[in-house]
Each structure stands twice: as structure tokens, then as C-alpha cells.
Amino acid sequence: MHLRTERDKDVAKRLVSRTxxxxxxxVGAVLAAASGVAVYTGAAGAGAAPAPTISSVQAEVNxxxxxVDTIGxxxxxxxxxxxxAKTRLGQISKQYDRAEAQYKRASATLAxxxxxxxxxxxxxxxxxxxxxxxxxAVLSQASLLLQVEGTHNQEATQFLTLAGELSTIKAxxxxxxxxxxxxxxxxxxxKAALTKLLDKQKTVxxxxxxxxxxxxVQANTxxxxxxxxxxxxxxxxxxTGPTATQAEKAVAFAYAQIGKPYVWGAxxxxxxxxxxxxxxxxxxxxxxxxxxxxxxxAALPHIPLSDLQVGxxxxxxxxxxxxxYVGNGYIIDAPHTGAVVEKISESTSWYSGSADxxxxx
Numbered sequence: 001m002h003l004r005t006e007r008d009k010d011v012a013k014r015l016v017s018r019t020x021x022x023x024x025x026x027v028g029a030v031l032a033a034a035s036g037v038a039v040y041t042g043a044a045g046a047g048a049a050p051a052p053t054i055s056s057v058q059a060e061v062n063x064x065x066x067x068v069d070t071i072g073x074x075x076x077x078x079x080x081x082x083x084x085a086k087t088r089l090g091q092i093s094k095q096y097d098r099a100e101a102q103y104k105r106a107s108a109t110l111a112x113x114x115x116x117x118x119x120x121x122x123x124x125x126x127x128x129x130x131x132x133x134x135x136x137a138v139l140s141q142a143s144l145l146l147q148v149e150g151t152h153n154q155e156a157t158q159f160l161t162l163a164g165e166l167s168t169i170k171a172x173x174x175x176x177x178x179x180x181x182x183x184x185x186x187x188x189x190x191k192a193a194l195t196k197l198l199d200k201q202k203t204v205x206x207x208x209x210x211x212x213x214x215x216x217v218q219a220n221t222x223x224x225x226x227x228x229x230x231x232x233x234x235x236x237x238x239x240t241g242p243t244a245t246q247a248e249k250a251v252a253f254a255y256a257q258i259g260k261p262y263v264w265g266a267x268x269x270x271x272x273x274x275x276x277x278x279x280x281x282x283x284x285x286x287x288x289x290x291x292x293x294x295x296x297x298a299a300l301p302h303i304p305l306s307d308l309q310v311g312x313x314x315x316x317x318x319x320x321x322x323x324x325y326v327g328n329g330y331i332i333d334a335p336h337t338g339a340v341v342e343k344i345s346e347s348t349s350w351y352s353g354s355a356d357x358x359x360x361x
Contacts, residue, residue: 066317247311
């Protein structure tokens with residue numbers, strides 16, 4: 001009996017050892033194949049870097065995603081500036097057309113005066129100046145206009161003032177266009193670099209998660225089975241609630257967008273980024289809210305996270321990300337590039353650990 005007991009203990013030890021060895025081999029193989037990360041087999045040499053863990057890589061993914069969200073909001077703000085600049089450009093163009101017509105009429109009038117005063121030695125120069133069609137040249141030699149006998153000084157002064165304003169506006173327009181384009185390009189470049197890093201970390205994270213799952217399956221197989229504590233939760237993506245209030249209408253709109261792709265800077269209707277989604281949702285309910293998460297945070301009333309109601313907005317990661325609360329502990333979010341609009345529990349690790357506060361439009 002004693003011999004059998006000792007033999008059973010020995011078999012048990014070998015099974016445990018075999019399970020641990022297989023688990024380490026699976027994790028090591030996946031890491032080596034998928035990410036090139038140094039393989040950790042249980043005995044680290046002097047100065048060897050520790051093997052990455054799911055929690056450490058997840059933290060890096062969360063950090064990078066926060067940076068991408070921050071840049072995304074800056075990009076949205078730059079897009080707003082660009083849109084405003086283009087609107088202003090259209091207004092300036094109309095002003096310029098009207099002013100150009102006035103300029104030509106004034107030029108013709110002043111040229112006629114100069115012709116009538118041809119005896120004046122400056123007349124020839126003035127006539128050439130007025131018929132040049134160049135307001136900048138007129139401004140640079142404005143004194144000539146006031147030296148011509150018979151010139152209506154008030155009319156000439158108004159004309160010169162108008163030319164000066166137009167010249168300034170043109171310079172401002174060009175400066176604004178160049179500045180916004182430069183900022184936009186800088187943001188796009190930063191976003192591309194961070195997205196590359198984020199994709200790499202997600203690959204490592206997926207490898208670690210797959211390795212852990214495979215090791216668990218192997219351990220269960222060797223050990224003759226076992227329980228799986230993970231539970232899959234399926235939630236409906238069809239809104240069946242009321243739409244009497246503006247908040248409920250915003251939630252109904254958000255539900256209707258589930259499955260649509262996340263696109264950086266998009267505001268619908270076929271794709272969204274995070275702030276574009278919630279802005280469109282509340283817009284569909286007849287409420288105008290700011291475009292970027294930072295402007296939302298600054299402009300909208302703040303409420304405690306413990307007092308959430310459907311339609312409230314939750315901001316994350318330094319006010320760089322936003323989602324809409326839809327009740328029963330769930331949010332609808334446009335998460336990141338490569339993903340789609342989804343309904344997800346607000347208690348999911350990244351969201352629960354990154355929430356800054358809630359807003360009520």
C-alpha cells in the first residue's frame with residue numbers, strides 16, 4: 001500500500017511537470033513566431049529582460065490608444081479650423097469680387113482725372129499705375145494719386161483704404177490655409193507613427209492571449225478536464241426602448257450605428273470616430289454639442305459617474321475619448337481604427353480604468 005501511494009505521488013508530479021512544460025512551450029512558440037519577443041522559459045540569465053505579460057502589454061496598448069485618441073481629437077479640431085478657414089475664404093472671395101469691381105470703377109474715374117490733368121508731370125505715371133490692375137502697386141505709390149490736380153481726395157482715400165484691407169485679408173487667408181495644412185499634416189504623421197506602434201502591441205497582446213488560452217486547454221486536457229470560468233455575454237444591438245426624450249432619441253440613433261466602421265475624423269453617416277458618433281447621436285435628437293472631446297468637456301454640464309442616465313456621455317483617457325451611455329451598465333462606442341461601433345460593458349477593463357467623468361448634454 002505504501003509503495004502504491006509513493007508511485008501515485010510520482011505520477012502526479014510528472015503530470016504537473018508535463019503540464020507546466022507544455023504550457024511554457026506553447027507560450028514561447030507563439031511569442032517567438034508572432035512578435036520576435038525574447039522567449040522566457042523559466043530561468044532568466046543575468047541581465048535578461050523579463051518576458052512580457054498580458055497585463056503589461058495591455059497597459060502599453062491602453063497607453064498608446066490614449067495617445068492616438070488625443071491626436072485624433074487634435075485632428076478633429078484642425079479639421080474644424082480648416083472648415084472655418086474655407087468658409088472664411090468663400091466670404092473673402094465674394095468680398096474680393098465686389099471690391100475688384102469697385103476698384104476698376106474707381107481706377108477708371110481717377111484715370112480720367114489724370115488724363116484731364118495731363119499737363120501735370122506726374123500724370124503719365126499715374127495713368128500707368130491706375131491701368132495696371134495691380135492694387136499692391138497702387139498702394140506702394142499711393143502718394144501719386146493725391147498729387148494729381150482735380151483728384152477727389154476722399155474718393156481716392158477710400159479706394160486706397162479698401163485696397164489695403166483686401167491686401168491684408170489675402171495675406172491672412174494664405175497664412176491661415178498654410179498654417180492649418182501644416183498642423184493637419186503633422187497630426188496625420190503622428191497618428192500614422194502611433195498607429196504603427198499600437199498595431200504592433202496589439203499583435204503581441206493577441207499572441208499572449210492565444211498562448212494563454214492554448215496553455216489552459218492543454219492543462220485541462222492533461223488533467224482530465226476542468227472548468228472554464230469565462231462566460232460569453234451576448235447583448236442585443238437593436239434598440240427597443242422609448243424615444244420620448246431627446247436622450248432616448250440619441251441612444252436610439254447610437255444603436256442604429258452599431259457595426260459601422262471607425263474612421264479617424266469621420267462624423268457619419270457611414271463611419272464615425274468617437275466624438276463624431278456622440279455628436280451625431282445628439283444632433284439626431286435636435287441637440288447641438290461640440291465636435292471634439294475637449295470642447296465637450298469644457299462646454300457641457302458635468303455629472304457624477306454614479307448618477308448616469310441614458311444618453312449621458314462618458315469621457316476617458318484625459319478627455320481624449322468619449323462614448324454614450326445606453327443604460328444597464330453598457331455604452332456604445334466607436335473605439336479605434338480597425339474596429340466598428342459597438343455596444344460594450346462600461347466595466348470592461350480599459351473603460352473602467354480610464355474614465356474621467358460624465359457629461360449630460
